[in-house]
Amino acid sequence: MxxxxxxxxxxxxxxxxxxxxxxxxxxxxxxxxxxxxxxxxxxxxxxxxxxxxxxxxxxxxxxxxxxxxxxxxxxxxxxxxxxxxxxxxxxxxxxxxxxxxxxxxxxxxxxxxxxxxxxxxxxxxxxxxxxxxxxxxxxxxxxxxxxxxxxxxxxxxNRRVPDNGNVCDPKKAPPELVISLIWDRPVDLDLLVVTPNSEIVASRSPSKGLAADQKVNRNALDKNAPGVGFLDADSNESCRIDGRQIENVVFADRPDPGSYLVYVNLHDACGQPSTRYGVSRHTRSAGAEPGTFSVVETDRTHGTLVALEANGSTRLGTFVAELVVP
Structure with missing residues (x-):
């Protein structure tokens, strides 16, 4: 029955x-x-x-x-x-x-x-x-x-941090390194990463180590030249609120060794009094089963920025972390 x-x-x-x-x-x-x-x-x-x-x-x-x-x-x-x-x-x-x-x-x-x-x-x-x-x-x-x-x-x-679909298919290799910024208010906050050779990856210079055609492939990371790093999106650009409130600098392959300096800059407060943010590092790791991968989060840092610190990107912003790639 x-x-x-x-x-x-x-x-x-x-x-x-x-x-x-x-x-x-x-x-x-x-x-x-x-x-x-x-x-x-x-x-x-x-x-x-x-x-x-x-x-x-x-x-x-x-x-x-x-x-x-x-x-x-x-x-x-x-x-x-x-x-x-x-x-x-x-x-x-x-x-x-x-x-x-x-x-x-x-x-x-x-x-x-x-x-x-x-x-x-x-x-x-x-x-x-x-x-x-x-x-x-x-x-x-x-x-x-x-x-x-x-x-x-x-x-x-999917994870909010780019992982090449790894969270649902562990056999897919995630990026070697992702530096991620998240925040809690609808403001135009920017992530900036200064590489060991003093290049800046940010909304105004969203990539480094480009191939000859000067294009970044954000959908097929393996199509990029080794060492290419790029900003995945400029969230809430010019106070056009998109609800994402996350920015990531992505390196599909192991980037050049050295110190990567991470800054957070309040471009525009968009009428908000302040915002809290978090910066974290996500690296590729071996998975539990042979032939699989996982993502490990480390080096999480938190902070707060107030509206008076908005500067229209006239400076790098607030230094928050130094991440070392061996």
């Missing part, structure tokens, strides 16, 4: 449809925070996805984005359910205190085979979502409050 769970999901469908553009604030500290949705504490209803299929059920769940990371906003998720479903519930397996509920949409005549209706939601990925492989679990509920089988979709949550 198949077991089907009964849950109060159907009771919230009418209120969801009437909630308009307002965002429900409960659960916003969850690893997955869904816009315009009902948050319910407790385990996700329905039978696990590896058991026999029981309606009502989702038939698919996916996202339109190929690169996911903590602190990423407005991530679109979508999928389909059997026609008898009036709502879907979603959570990331094993994380958080509950799940999110949204109503299903209209039947989708473009899908061949079993008749289905589409569902869709937009979510934010919170800082608390640990990098690595996770499963998004989705369950469907009918008008009587009956929930059938769950469906699972694998998600790769």
């Amino acid at each position: 198949s077991l089907r769970a009964r849950a109060p999901l159907a009771l919230v469908v009418s209120s969801l449809a009437a909630c308009g553009d307002g965002i429900v604030t409960r659960g916003l500290e969850e690893p997955l925070a869904v816009h315009d949705a009902q948050f319910i504490e407790g385990p996700l209803p329905g039978s696990p996805p590896d058991q026999a299929l029981v309606p009502p059920r989702p038939t698919a769940a996916t996202t339109e984005l190929t690169f996911l990371r903590p602190r990423l906003a407005d991530v679109p998720f979508f999928g389909w359910t059997t026609l008898d479903a009036v709502s879907v519930a979603a959570q990331i397996e094993g994380l958080g205190r509950g799940y999110w509920v949204v109503p299903t949409g209209a039947p989708d005549p473009t899908v061949q085979g079993e008749p289905v209706r589409q569902w869709r939601f937009v979510a934010d990925l919170h800082d608390s979502l640990p990098p690595g492989r996770h499963r998004l679990l989705v369950a469907a509920t009918d008008a009587a409050g009956t929930t059938g089988s769950q469906v699972a979709s694998t998600l790769c949550i």
Whole structure:
């Protein structure tokens, strides 16, 4: 006999449809925070996805984005359910205190085979979502409050520090060295690294050791010449707030030996009184299994800058660390 769970999901469908553009604030500290949705504490209803299929059920769940990371906003998720479903519930397996509920949409005549209706939601990925492989679990509920089988979709949550996909595939070699700056307020803060030969890697000079074509390949690090270092992005440039608040100087291969001087400069406070920051070093290491790699974080330094220290990049800024490459 198949077991089907009964849950109060159907009771919230009418209120969801009437909630308009307002965002429900409960659960916003969850690893997955869904816009315009009902948050319910407790385990996700329905039978696990590896058991026999029981309606009502989702038939698919996916996202339109190929690169996911903590602190990423407005991530679109979508999928389909059997026609008898009036709502879907979603959570990331094993994380958080509950799940999110949204109503299903209209039947989708473009899908061949079993008749289905589409569902869709937009979510934010919170800082608390640990990098690595996770499963998004989705369950469907009918008008009587009956929930059938769950469906699972694998998600790769990348590190905020570039790692060449290593967190989800340990056989991929991460960069040899990454110097990373993170901060907590929407300000234009810049990372500057002075190399042993006095070159500066920063927003105004974002690379060193370029190949003959003078281009940096940020997507295929192995295509760069040995020793190339580059800034991955200029976050919150000129107070165009992007929400990332992280900058990384990346060396895919072992950089030249010597001392690397790290500075943090407040280009523009963007109306904020201050910001706290952290600088850290991330190096490639051998993994636990043969042929695998890991990332080791060391040399973490913290500090605070106030608005009066903003200087429009007229100077290097605050010296925070000397990192030695043997």
